[in-house]
Amino acid sequence: TKSTRPQRLLKAVQKHSTRGDPQSVISAIDHFCRHREWAMNVGDEKGSILDSVVSELNPEKVLELGTYCGYSTVRIARLLPPGARLITLEFNADYAAIARQVIAWAGLEDKVQLVEGASGDWIPRMKEHFGIETFDFVFLDHWKDRYLPDTKLMEDCGLLRKGTVLLADNVICPGVPDYLEYVRNSLSYKSCYFKSHLEYTKAEDGLEKSVFLG
Numbered sequence: 202t203k204s205t206r207p208q209r210l211l212k213a214v215q216k217h218s219t220r221g222d223p224q225s226v227i228s229a230i231d232h233f234c235r236h237r238e239w240a241m242n243v244g245d246e247k248g249s250i251l252d253s254v255v256s257e258l259n260p261e262k263v264l265e266l267g268t269y270c271g272y273s274t275v276r277i278a279r280l281l282p283p284g285a286r287l288i289t290l291e292f293n294a295d296y297a298a299i300a301r302q303v304i305a306w307a308g309l310e311d312k313v314q315l316v317e318g319a320s321g322d323w324i325p326r327m328k329e330h331f332g333i334e335t336f337d338f339v340f341l342d343h344w345k346d347r348y349l350p351d352t353k354l355m356e357d358c359g360l361l362r363k364g365t366v367l368l369a370d371n372v373i374c375p376g377v378p379d380y381l382e383y384v385r386n387s388l389s390y391k392s393c394y395f396k397s398h399l400e401y402t403k404a405e406d407g408l409e410k411s412v413f414l415g
């Protein structure tokens with residue numbers, strides 16, 4: 202039977218990168234997506250912005266909503282200090298199976314916990330199931346109509362603290378208008394927009410960085 206795009210992306214990683222070398226995994230995925238098949242990774246341009254936000258923050262507890270093939274998981278985890286933990290939620294079992302292999306190939310499995318399931322189901326269980334008090338950094342890259350409800354859910358579950366940083370992908374394309382309106386107008390957030398492009402294309406897209414003020 203025909204392979205899937207995530208399966209072909211994994212093959213490209215295993216063929217064109219070095220096991221245990223996260224940077225080579227990132228480069229192999231970017232090359233595959235730019236020259237073979239487009240895929241919905243955050244990509245190299247927005248990925249550099251993600252890197253700078255993570256490096257500046259040095260977070261201990263990270264939540265990623267939407268793993269896909271693990272590209273942004275690898276980008277974030279490779280920058281985390283020893284002992285820091287990244288929990289990443291993926292709804293699609295096929296994507297999750299590929300992401301586990303990409304993360305393992307990069308040698309980052311000790312820093313990453315991939316959980317299969319819907320964000321709405323797992324966010325309320327973070328404290329009791331993972332012993333997480335609050336998150337330092339959240340990367341939103343899942344269903345665009347879940348950004349706002351899940352942000353409100355994280356607030357209600359007490360998972361955000363004064364200074365927690367939310368970074369949202371795709372705020373222009375596909376777009377998250379309700380989420381943008383909320384974080385830009387709420388007195389509980391200090392928000393700013395990083396203009397960029399949709400991964401591997403010339404279309405406009407960007408990341409919204411929002412600091413929770415408590």
Ligand SMILES: Nc1ncnc2c1ncn2CCOCCNC(=O)c1cc(-c2ccc(F)cc2)cc(O)c1O
Pocket residue numbers: 241242243266267268269290291292293318319320321342343344345347370371374375399400
């Ligand atoms: N744990 C969870 N809970 C709930 N839902 C979950 C979940 N885990 C996954 N999901 C489901 C959805 O995950 C993927 C979401 N990402 C995108 O859809 C996406 C689309 C484009 C895109 C596509 C086509 C264009 F023409 C232009 C742009 C670009 C991007 O950068 C995107 O990120």
Ligand SMILES: [Mg+2]
Pocket residue numbers: 241242243342370371
């Ligand atoms: Mg995205």
